[in-house]
């Protein structure tokens with residue numbers, strides 16, 4: 593492992609806005625200076641210290657959406673979730689530099705998400721350029737698959753929105769099919785080329801590392817917003 597990555601791993605532990613899980617068999621989280629914390633059901637009271645809505649960004653990478661949304665909506669709380677510590681480190685440091693107290697990061701596998709949030713604790717979920725897992729045998733790993741939707745239902749408020757932004761036609765089609773086959777899912781908005789006309793939502797202007805690279809390659813950006 594490079595020196596830089598090692599330093600990021602050491603630093604991430606001491607960042608006050610990062611919570612990490614290291615062992616899937618033991619679901620506790622570490623925050624700050626190696627403190628063990630139980631934050632499930634207590635994100636508002638114990639970390640954000642307000643009653644504002646909580647919005648998750650799943651597969652957040654460097655957390656550009658969490659940070660961009662937090663700047664747009666100071667009265668909402670944002671939590672970026674990813675398994676890669678070095679990426680989260682960048683977002684967490686940026687949030688600190690920008691004095692954004694309404695952003696936190698959770699380093700864990702998204703498969704464990706119900707270990708860290710209570711029923712109805714989450715108001716909205718953004719999924720931004722997730723890995724498309726193109727092989728059919730891996731479709732359960734797609735973050736918009738029925739397996740994940742049933743987990744999100746355990747923590748997301750009724751009528752809470754799910755947003756997917758992707759460049760991947762197969763993932764986009766798979767998501768639309770999953771929605772169509774699920775009688776509880778309702779689409780609010782869908783667009784298979786969001787930049788072809790004026791943006792429907794100002795939040796869509798935020799561009800992540802992966803989006804910028806896909807745009808450079810001339811790929812079309814797709815978006816669907818739905819309830820589950």
Ligand SMILES: C[S@@+](CC[C@H](N)C(=O)[O-])C[C@H]1O[C@@H](n2cnc3c(N)ncnc32)[C@H](O)[C@@H]1O
Nearest residue numbers: 651652653674675676701702720721800801802
């Ligand atoms: C293609 S990157 C996109 C990152 C960011 N959203 C962006 O647009 O730049 C996908 C991210 O998903 C994360 N990821 C994929 N599967 C995951 C899982 N099951 N749990 C946690 N993170 C996951 C990866 O670590 C990676 O950072």
